Amino acid sequence: MSAYETIIGLEIHVQLLTETKIFCACRNQFEAETSTNTCPVCLGMPGSLPVLNKKAVELACRFILAVGGDINTTSVFARKNYFYPDLPKGYQISQHELPLGKSGTIRVETDDGTSGVKLQGIHLEEDAGKSFHLEDSSNIDFNRCGTPLLEIVTMPVIKSAHEAYLFLNRIRQIVQYLEISSGDMEKGALRCDANVSVRPEGQHEYGIRTEVKNLNSIRYVEKALSYEVNRQINLLEQGGFVVQETRLWDENNNRTVTMRTKEESPDYRYFPEPDLPPMKLDNEWLEEIRDAIPELPHQKIDRFVREYSIPQYDAAVLTSTVNLADYFEQTAKLCKNPKQVSNWIMTEVMKTMKDEKSDPEDLKVSPKNLAGLINNIENGTISGKIAKEIFAEMAFTGKESDEIIAARGLQQITDKKVIEQAIKQVLSENPANLKRYFDGQEKLFGYFVGQVMKKTEGKASPHLVNQILKDKLDGRKA
Amino acid sequence: MAISSEEVRKIAWLARLRFEPDEIEKYKEDLSKILDYFKILDDIDSSGIEFTKSANSAPLRDDIPYQSLPKVEALKNAPAVKDGMFNVPKVI
Numbered sequence: 405m406s407a408y409e410t411i412i413g414l415e416i417h418v419q420l421l422t423e424t425k426i427f428c429a430c431r432n433q434f435e436a437e438t439s440t441n442t443c444p445v446c447l448g449m450p451g452s453l454p455v456l457n458k459k460a461v462e463l464a465c466r467f468i469l470a471v472g473g474d475i476n477t478t479s480v481f482a483r484k485n486y487f488y489p490d491l492p493k494g495y496q497i498s499q500h501e502l503p504l505g506k507s508g509t510i511r512v513e514t515d516d517g518t519s520g521v522k523l524q525g526i527h528l529e530e531d532a533g534k535s536f537h538l539e540d541s542s543n544i545d546f547n548r549c550g551t552p553l554l555e556i557v558t559m560p561v562i563k564s565a566h567e568a569y570l571f572l573n574r575i576r577q578i579v580q581y582l583e584i585s586s587g588d589m590e591k592g593a594l595r596c597d598a599n600v601s602v603r604p605e606g607q608h609e610y611g612i613r614t615e616v617k618n619l620n621s622i623r624y625v626e627k628a629l630s631y632e633v634n635r636q637i638n639l640l641e642q643g644g645f646v647v648q649e650t651r652l653w654d655e656n657n658n659r660t661v662t663m664r665t666k667e668e669s670p671d672y673r674y675f676p677e678p679d680l681p682p683m684k685l686d687n688e689w690l691e692e693i694r695d696a697i698p699e700l701p702h703q704k705i706d707r708f709v710r711e712y713s714i715p716q717y718d719a720a721v722l723t724s725t726v727n728l729a730d731y732f733e734q735t736a737k738l739c740k741n742p743k744q745v746s747n748w749i750m751t752e753v754m755k756t757m758k759d760e761k762s763d764p765e766d767l768k769v770s771p772k773n774l775a776g777l778i779n780n781i782e783n784g785t786i787s788g789k790i791a792k793e794i795f796a797e798m799a800f801t802g803k804e805s806d807e808i809i810a811a812r813g814l815q816q817i818t819d820k821k822v823i824e825q826a827i828k829q830v831l832s833e834n835p836a837n838l839k840r841y842f843d844g845q846e847k848l849f850g851y852f853v854g855q856v857m858k859k860t861e862g863k864a865s866p867h868l869v870n871q872i873l874k875d876k877l878d879g880r881k882a
Numbered sequence: 883m884a885i886s887s888e889e890v891r892k893i894a895w896l897a898r899l900r901f902e903p904d905e906i907e908k909y910k911e912d913l914s915k916i917l918d919y920f921k922i923l924d925d926i927d928s929s930g931i932e933f934t935k936s937a938n939s940a941p942l943r944d945d946i947p948y949q950s951l952p953k954v955e956a957l958k959n960a961p962a963v964k965d966g967m968f969n970v971p972k973v974i
């Protein structure tokens with residue numbers, strides 16, 4: 405099989421976290437009781453007029469400025485005409501020729517370094533109603549109709565299904581960091597369509613592309629795009645050709661299926677929205693928005709690597725959410741060894757959060773208490789193994805580690821005499837294993853260590869047990 | 883400006899309207915007349931005038947919720963109502 409190059413461009417829709425809809429003052433809460441957040445504007449009644457929501461514009465500008473895009477201080481809304489029952493006006497108010505934002509770059513950490521995905525355009529538009537398909541009819545809830553959407557379109561520069569997944573993940577993270585959207589794909593707050601093409605390596609022209617829709621879960625994105633890439637390569641390998649069309653991801657059968665061909669593609673007849681004059685933005689306001697932009701995920705990753713000397717992998721995990729990153733920083737500031745903090749958060753803390761389906765804020769182990777526990781290990785008061793038990797109790801009760809250690813007498817045994825005594829007992833209780841050890845089964849060393857730990861209820865310093873046991877056995881051997 | 887039968891058929895499809903053959907002839911004439919009427923605008927010298935140059939910006943509204951329609955009112959214009967939603971012929 406010859407080598408192929410994959411080219412993917414993504415179109416992402418992000419629901420913005422405003423109180424009200426984009427063109428009317430109905431609440432932006434589409435999960436409310438059906439048909440309770442609608443009015444003549446969002447129901448498309450004749451004679452009603454749209455009025456732009458300032459907050460939606462602000463959130464859109466926050467994103468554009470955060471990713472280094474340019475804002476068109478004059479932008480134009482346009483009508484995108486098509487018929488679908490979830491769109492009561494018969495057109496969607498969107499932006500076309502002069503969108504709010506253009507260019508900008510999103511950094512993604514890939515397996516072999518970082519890549520910068522360039523954006524083509526970023527614009528505002530309104531969401532449609534939500535359809536529920538029944539046996540022989542469809543229900544439409546217009547609560548969602550008019551929810552502000554930010555559409556982000558990338559250049560065709562993404563080189564694999566995996567990179568597309570990483571990119572989408574990063575977009576989700578950025579909108580959460582910027583507090584402009586929940587970014588929840590399962591709830592439709594973040595949706596994604598993709599343009600996919602392949603071409604033989606070295607070929608200059610792009611291959612024929614297909615559009616893949618319905619990538620509505622972060623889990624499906626990589627799977628669906630891999631499927632589509634392989635489907636196209638197989639077609640070309642068998643001497644066939646790719647047909648330009650729109651395909652749907654069929655999650656039940658793990659494949660993409662034809663939705664409509666190019667001939668059936670809609671003619672949207674975009675034209676400037678007569679009900680809305682061009683939107684003109686004030687530079688001073690844009691500067692205020694720019695000044696309020698928080699540190700972004702990739703900036704946090706770089707800073708964590710620099711300030712705490714932890715691996716990039718750790719930094720990427722710890723910065724997955726702002727709350728987790730804050731939790732790490734608050735803990736690390738109270739400890740000498742940030743890598744140890746990172747290890748604890750990536751294992752015990754994240755496991756507990758996953759089990760409890762909780763956020764760092766809800767965790768009963770505060771950063772101060774986690775730091776206390778880690779410092780107990782670092783200064784030899786307890787072993788790492790006992791620390792895990794203590795952590796479990798901390799997570800359950802919210803107590804400090806010192807309190808639990810004192811109450812349960814869990815201080816690590818560092819008294820060499822006590823450890824020697826335990827070793828002596830273990831060896832005398834296991835003459836057969838001892839003989840086998842001297843006969844060459846050196847793996848039994850670990851068994852003896854385990855027995856000593858058991859005898860001391862896990863409290864002996866593993867470091868000292870190893871050291872003393874080795875001295876003792878080496879002494880006997882000689 | 884003459885419009886072809888083909889164009890009338892396309893426009894009808896885009897508006898989801900079905901025309902009989904004699905109607906197509908009629909709309910060919912009507913639509914051509916409408917376009918001719920717009921030709922009056924050609925006499926205006928609009929050189930150097932961009933529509934984005936209008937003095938006013940689209941007004942921006944504060945993000946404050948206002949009373950929506952009562953559910954009963956909202957559903958009054960639905961062709962049919964089911965489960966408290968607009969019920970329409972099956973799509974997809």
Ligand SMILES: [Zn+2]
Pocket residue numbers: 425428429430441442443444445446447550
């Ligand atoms: Zn409304």
